[in-house]
Amino acid sequence: MPDQTSNGMHCNEFDALLTDMLDGVLSGAELDRFQAHARSCKACGPLLAEAEAGRNWLKGLTEVEPPASLVTSILASTTGVDSQRLRAPARAVQPHITWLDRLQASFLEPVWAMVRQPRFAMSFGMAFFALSVGLTVLGIKPGDIAKIPTSPTAIRHTYYNAQARVVRYYDNMRLVYQVQAVARRVKRDVAPAEPGPSKQKTNRNDTTQQPEQKQDRNYSQNDSHLILASAPLGPSEVYPLNRDLPVVSVTTYRRFV
């Protein structure tokens, strides 16, 4: 830029005021001096026209639209989060979650998802089949289930009955019985002699005090009893008293019914 003064204004001053002039902020005497310098200075006059033209060209440029993927790539390269995924929870209205929804989300839906699997359906079918076969074999009908008593007294009664049946079954086992018989024999051998029959007769009807003796009366003492058996004799034979007869020793094993 030439360094000269024209109409009281230096070219450097003109250059400094050029932007203000184009911005429209120059006024008054300063504007007059500026315009006078522009008219008289051969260098600054064209400069004003060119600067104004250049500014008008630039003002004609409109903003360009950035690519649609720009925001997504920026977010992916900075936070590593996709913008759509980021935007979704922010815009979504938070629904009111009840305890039923939570139960459904935490328990029912997983269970239902498991039930819907063919593997579970197959297992359930097999279990049902096995249960129905088992009930049929045991003679239990579905209608009997409704007859099961539910009152506490009935349940207690059923419990004791079941317990008694189990005890009876246990006691009636052959092995158990044999073991018990051996134990009793050993006990009897070791124990002193039993009281006389007269005493037994007096207490014959009183079984409450000696239940085991009553039982032994029929079974436990058979080991030592000798049962006489007689063979049929012919009519010509005389049956003499104190004659030697064959003696047969019989041991019986009876079981409780």
Added chain:
Amino acid sequence: MEDVQVVSMLVRRCIAGDAAAWEEIVQMYNRRIYNICYRFAGSGSDAEDLAQEVFIKMYRTLSTYDPSKGAFVTWVTTITRNLLVDHFRKTKQDRMTDSMDTAPSDHEDAQPLSEQIQDQSAPPDVHVRRREVSETVHAALGRLSPELREAVILRDLQDMDYKEIATVLKVPEGTVKSRINRGRGELARLLQRTYRQVM
């Protein structure tokens, strides 16, 4: 231009790790930064890459922003300008204002700017004509030296005031005004020469 409190709040939230706040900042400034990069670099693909780099740099240095030192938009523009200068140095596109008859690109078979306009003369559609003029001005802008180009882009395309531009360019206001005047004048001379050849 920007609500200082809102932007400061966004920045604080972003520094605290709020991803939504960072997305708001990106949504707020991506258009501006992309346009600066596009007008300076000249091509859309370069502008996209540069804008992305600007935001990456912003994201990493967001905690260094000091609201007392200036507006957030000035800080953002400064980062953009610094990155554009680095990019310009890397690509060695240190081109001073050239004749309109020089090829606009490095390709040997590329047409000069005046020939591009001549080949596309007198289109019937006004919209097409306006778009062509816009492309011509954009091409001429790319012929300016980087110092003049950045000054006119920030002033005439981004509407920044001289003080902000001086802060971004780290030069006095007088230098900013001088560069703007020279840039506008150089652009006008380039375009006048072009249209004189077309006519």
